[in-house]
Amino acid sequence: xxxxxxxxxxxxxxxxxxxxxxxxxxxxxxxxxxxxxxxxxxxxxxxxxxxxxxxxxxxxxxxxxxxxxxxxxxxxxxxxxxxxxxxxxxxxxxxxxxxxxxxxxxxxxxxxxxxxxxxxxxxxxxxxxxxxxxxxxxxxxxxxxxxxxxxxxxxxxxxxxxxxxxxxxxxxxxxxxxxxxxxxxxxxxxxxxxxxxxxxxxxxxxxxxxxxxxxxxxxxxxxxxxxxxxxxxxxxxxxxxxxxxxxxxxxxxxxxxxxxxxxxxxxxxxxxxxxxxxxxxxxxxxxxxxxxxxxxxxxxxxxxxxxxxxxxxxxxxxxxxxxxxxxxxxxxxxxxxxxxxxxxxxxxxxxxxxxxxxxxxxxxxxxxxxxxxxxxxxxxxxxxxxxxxxxxxxxxxxxxxxxxxxxxxxxxxxxxxxxxxxxxxxxxxxxxxxxxxxxxxxxxxxxxxxxxxxxxxxxxxxxxxxxxxxxxxxxxxxxxxxxxxxxxxxxxxxxxxxxxxxxxxxxxxxxxxx
Amino acid sequence: xxxxxxxxxxxxxxxxxxxxxxxxxxxxxxxxxxxxxxxxxxxxxxxxxxxxxxxxxxxxxxxxxxxxxxxxxxxxxxxxxxxxxxxxxxxxxxxxxxxxxxxxxxxxxxxxxxxxxxxxxxxxxxxxxxxxxxxxxxxxxxxxxxxxxxxxxxxxxxxxxxxxxxxxxxxxxxxxxxxxxxxxxxxxxxxxxxxxxxxxxxxxxxxxxxxxxxxxxxxxxxxxxxxxxxxxxxxxxxxxxxxx
Numbered sequence: 001x002x003x004x005x006x007x008x009x010x011x012x013x014x015x016x017x018x019x020x021x022x023x024x025x026x027x028x029x030x031x032x033x034x035x036x037x038x039x040x041x042x043x044x045x046x047x048x049x050x051x052x053x054x055x056x057x058x059x060x061x062x063x064x065x066x067x068x069x070x071x072x073x074x075x076x077x078x079x080x081x082x083x084x085x086x087x088x089x090x091x092x093x094x095x096x097x098x099x100x101x102x103x104x105x106x107x108x109x110x111x112x113x114x115x116x117x118x119x120x121x122x123x124x125x126x127x128x129x130x131x132x133x134x135x136x137x138x139x140x141x142x143x144x145x146x147x148x149x150x151x152x153x154x155x156x157x158x159x160x161x162x163x164x165x166x167x168x169x170x171x172x173x174x175x176x177x178x179x180x181x182x183x184x185x186x187x188x189x190x191x192x193x194x195x196x197x198x199x200x201x202x203x204x205x206x207x208x209x210x211x212x213x214x215x216x217x218x219x220x221x222x223x224x225x226x227x228x229x230x231x232x233x234x235x236x237x238x239x240x241x242x243x244x245x246x247x248x249x250x251x252x253x254x255x256x257x258x259x260x261x262x263x264x265x266x267x268x269x270x271x272x273x274x275x276x277x278x279x280x281x282x283x284x285x286x287x288x289x290x291x292x293x294x295x296x297x298x299x300x301x302x303x304x305x306x307x308x309x310x311x312x313x314x315x316x317x318x319x320x321x322x323x324x325x326x327x328x329x330x331x332x333x334x335x336x337x338x339x340x341x342x343x344x345x346x347x348x349x350x351x352x353x354x355x356x357x358x359x360x361x362x363x364x365x366x367x368x369x370x371x372x373x374x375x376x377x378x379x380x381x382x383x384x385x386x387x388x389x390x391x392x393x394x395x396x397x398x399x400x401x402x403x404x405x406x407x408x409x410x411x412x413x414x415x416x417x418x419x420x421x422x423x424x425x426x427x428x429x430x431x432x433x434x435x436x437x438x439x440x441x442x443x444x445x446x447x448x449x450x451x452x453x454x455x456x457x458x459x460x461x462x463x464x465x466x467x468x469x470x471x472x473x474x475x476x477x478x479x480x481x482x483x484x485x486x487x488x489x490x491x492x493x494x495x496x497x498x499x500x501x502x503x504x505x506x507x508x509x510x511x512x513x514x
Numbered sequence: 515x516x517x518x519x520x521x522x523x524x525x526x527x528x529x530x531x532x533x534x535x536x537x538x539x540x541x542x543x544x545x546x547x548x549x550x551x552x553x554x555x556x557x558x559x560x561x562x563x564x565x566x567x568x569x570x571x572x573x574x575x576x577x578x579x580x581x582x583x584x585x586x587x588x589x590x591x592x593x594x595x596x597x598x599x600x601x602x603x604x605x606x607x608x609x610x611x612x613x614x615x616x617x618x619x620x621x622x623x624x625x626x627x628x629x630x631x632x633x634x635x636x637x638x639x640x641x642x643x644x645x646x647x648x649x650x651x652x653x654x655x656x657x658x659x660x661x662x663x664x665x666x667x668x669x670x671x672x673x674x675x676x677x678x679x680x681x682x683x684x685x686x687x688x689x690x691x692x693x694x695x696x697x698x699x700x701x702x703x704x705x706x707x708x709x710x711x712x713x714x715x716x717x718x719x720x721x722x723x724x725x726x727x728x729x730x731x732x733x734x735x736x737x738x739x740x741x742x743x744x745x746x747x748x749x750x751x752x753x754x755x756x757x758x
Contacts, residue, residue: 295620296530302622303538354708358726359733381726392735507708
């Protein structure tokens with residue numbers, strides 16, 4: 001089928017060459033009426049060279065022969081006959097034939113070289129585009145997409161990349177068809193598994209007369225994954241040439257992957273998902289293992305506190321209260337650790353809903369009523385505040401942390417004032433205490449996990465997690481935590497700034513409708 | 515209520531928890547039965563139905579929601595769940611399945627007893643058809659559809675009254691947002707929490723001394739609302755009813 005097509009186009013080219021010769025003849029007959037060139041056969045070199053440059057050797061030879069025939073018939077006496085009368089003219093014709101064949105051959109060679117040069121230029125251009133893409137690649141997926149497209153362009157065959165672990169096709173943005181035959185998939189899985197594979201890859205019959213090459217993208221770094229390339233029919237020659245070019249492309253790509261340190265990133269991602277599973281398990285078990293006995297201790301202590309015989313004895317009552325309060329403190333410490341783990345593992349998933357500021361503040365105050373009992377707590381919540389859109393549980397926990405801090409760093413009996421008001425486009429929830437405040441240096445470190453001021457290290461127990469957790473929780477609800485202090489022992493004001501949502505104001509305005 | 519010694523069935527696999535719950539409930543006048551797993555609990559509850567169930571969610575043989583579902587299939591016994599998980603969605607699910615209230619471990623005995631008494635009272639009011647619910651200074655007369663504060667009538671819109679009525683039917687226990695929205699606004703609005711927030715705010719302005727420091731209509735963040743069973747006596751004297 002292919003051969004037939006080739007024959008047809010060759011015939012077509014010969015035909016074109018003959019047309020050229022005919023055109024030359026007509027031109028010569030017209031010119032003949034005005035001037036009479038002596039050696040007219042030389043003119044026929046023109047169609048020969050043209051045919052050689054455009055269409056190759058055979059059309060050129062045919063043009064030369066046709067040229068001789070035409071010259072003899074039209075121009076050599078006797079005109080309009082095929083008789084070749086004199087020997088000098090015969091020599092002329094023979095010379096013409098030799099010159100025509102040599103020039104034809106030369107012209108064909110020139111043409112072939114030009115073609116090779118054009119093809120090279122295209123390859124170089126593609127290679128340049130490929131390396132530019134590799135150079136600008138910021139992630140492995142960019143590189144994978146570049147490899148896949150470049151290989152497809154270069155060898156005009158399908159190339160599909162696969163991830164190292166899962167042996168699933170790499171996501172290259174759905175630009176390529178990623179289907180491969182079943183046998184190839186099995187081989188890819190073997191390469192992904194990394195057992196019994198060869199450095200240069202293996203060639204496998206994928207059915208339908210197609211051979212496939214399966215190999216690692218980079219034999220030295222199996223983590224970069226594997227690739228399957230359709231090499232075409234088994235009978236095709238030049239498979240070695242194609243494999244050589246594939247090797248070059250993949251070597252370039254592997255170097256870029258190395259440069260980007262993708263191997264480490266891929267490894268990290270795998271490690272992270274493993275440690276995350278571990279961490280989740282740990283969170284679960286810590287929360288259960290520590291809290292179960294704590295629930296018994298705290299529960300028993302509260303029963304003791306309410307038992308008449310204990311409550312009536314001042315010393316016993318005080319002891320029971322100590323157990324209860326310390327168990328509560330331990331519980332909130334565990335809660336802090338769990339919260340900190342959730343933040344660092346980035347597993348905070350805020351569930352936002354419409355909430356009243358007053359509800360948040362009251363709920364936080366109630367959770368800390370025993371710890372705040374020694375302080376004078378005043379609240380001032382504007383009654384016409386729009387609703388806020390936050391995760392109520394996280395926001396309450398943030399306020400609890402802020403209240404804890406206020407209670408911890410101010411003397412019993414001093415005032416802690418909690419306010420909620422609107423300031424322009426923001427709702428501000430503030431907790432102000434008259435406590436130790438912050439030095440400039442302490443203030444600069446407030447955002448750091450586990451940071452504790454030097455002057456409190458030995459006097460006030462704490463983990464340095466409180467404000468850090470509060471900040472993370474507030475940020476998760478699109479708020480901002482702001483800490484101000486007029487200076488050492490001047491007290492401090494910790495504020496949560498939340499944006500007023502336009503919808504919330506509309507809700508208030510529409511609230512009259514039933 | 516203590517005179518007839520209500521029976522509480524405590525279901526928890528931790529012996530230490532059962533021990534202090536027994537002490538706490540007995541001190542409060544309850545008779546205590548125990549079960550250490552779900553199937554035992556269901557068997558005991560079937561053989562001699564208790565007045566109240568306290569169910570831990572981390573049972574070895576049965577998921578918390580399963581035990582609630584299986585009990586609710588035939589019994590309306592007051593049921594309070596104990597949860598170590600501070601997962602709001604889980605609590606809401608259990609309440610929707612029919613639990614009367616929840617307490618998060620670790621908890622104080624006083625808190626659990628308050629929930630328990632409220633849950634028991636609900637059973638008494640529903641079985642006797644008691645038409646009046648009181649919450650401190652607030653009185654709700656279902657028969658007359660009348661809400662008063664210190665004997666003074668509070669003018670309420672129909673939806674405000676309905677909201678208060680649903681809360682009063684569960685006085686002392688939490689009622690989820692979803693339940694309130696469904697009862698007052700209907701199923702299509704079950705996720706429109708802001709309706710509820712705005713109406714609760716208006717209701718509080720009518721029945722609370724200070725709407726920003728509610729003593730009667732309490733918020734359970736992320737879960738729902740609770741009508742206080744016995745709020746502390748107000749510090750401020752007579753209050754004015756907000757005009758509507």
